[in-house]
Amino acid sequence: MKKLLLFSLIVLSLGILGDANLQAQKKKKGGGSAPIRALLITGGCCHDYDMQKNIFMKGVSERANVTWDLVYEQFEGREHQIGIYKKKDWAKGYDVIVHNECYGGVADDDFVNAMVKAHTDHGVGVVVLHCSMHSYRAAKTQEYRKLIGVSSFNHGKKSPITVTKLNKTHPVIKSLPDDWVTPEGELYNTNSKAHPDAKMWESATALAEGKIPSTEAAQTCIWVNEYKGCKTFGTTIGHHNETMMDPVYLDLLTRGLLWTCGKLQDDGTPAKGYGKKGK
Numbered sequence: 001m002k003k004l005l006l007f008s009l010i011v012l013s014l015g016i017l018g019d020a021n022l023q024a025q026k027k028k029k030g031g032g033s034a035p036i037r038a039l040l041i042t043g044g045c046c047h048d049y050d051m052q053k054n055i056f057m058k059g060v061s062e063r064a065n066v067t068w069d070l071v072y073e074q075f076e077g078r079e080h081q082i083g084i085y086k087k088k089d090w091a092k093g094y095d096v097i098v099h100n101e102c103y104g105g106v107a108d109d110d111f112v113n114a115m116v117k118a119h120t121d122h123g124v125g126v127v128v129l130h131c132s133m134h135s136y137r138a139a140k141t142q143e144y145r146k147l148i149g150v151s152s153f154n155h156g157k158k159s160p161i162t163v164t165k166l167n168k169t170h171p172v173i174k175s176l177p178d179d180w181v182t183p184e185g186e187l188y189n190t191n192s193k194a195h196p197d198a199k200m201w202e203s204a205t206a207l208a209e210g211k212i213p214s215t216e217a218a219q220t221c222i223w224v225n226e227y228k229g230c231k232t233f234g235t236t237i238g239h240h241n242e243t244m245m246d247p248v249y250l251d252l253l254t255r256g257l258l259w260t261c262g263k264l265q266d267d268g269t270p271a272k273g274y275g276k277k278g279k
Helices: 020-028 049-061 109-122 143-148 247-260
Strands: 004-012 036-044 066-075 096-102 125-129 155-158 162-165 186-188 204-211 219-227 230-235
Touching: 036 049, 036 247, 049 066, 049 096, 049 247, 096 247, 109 143, 125 143, 125 247, 143 219, 143 230, 186 219, 219 247, 230 247
Parallel strands: 036 066, 036 096, 096 125, 125 230
Antiparallel strands: 004 066, 155 186, 162 204, 204 219, 219 230
């Protein structure tokens, strides 16, 4: 039997990050824009999700007008099925769902398909980070891979990653420094040279590729995707806390999140009302 390490945690409208209801009332009075309502789903093996949930939510909310709900389920084993995915219309009311989870052993196709359907039924934005690409890889269904825009099943050794932009005009990526090197790293394989089933889906647009010294093959590591009315931003970067705390990384994640919600301008800055403190 799986041992519960940390109980399932749901936090609604974290006070330190703002209150959606108050902001909505403010908007009605002409005093500003209602914040983006975001749900972060996290937990699983192999990563410091206890710390990363705070790094991510705080870092993004310092850069954009976002309020958060959190689902945090930390279990031993990779077969755990996150409980909220079994609830009807769990994605309803959110502007964006952020996935930073690692449960790669889930092989239940019906469970995975229903989870994806909740996204597409409500047309929410989707952000997928690092091990979310390896989550549900044991399932045969392709629906989750179509939603995130990539099929990835393994990774290289831990090493800082040199990131090279492939699309310098896309608003998500244009302000990323050229040849940025991550503080730490774990490069996921996203092409068939590294794994026979790895690939970027045709619906995805590659924005940057990463390379580590131990391998000749560069791998797409930042991209955007669109599937059944959902806009997805994805990056395989983000294994270590040192990388997640890097301002370059947090700036990138913020732009990606805003893009999925239609709140990123062509120059890569937040739309009016969706920047820091609602500016």
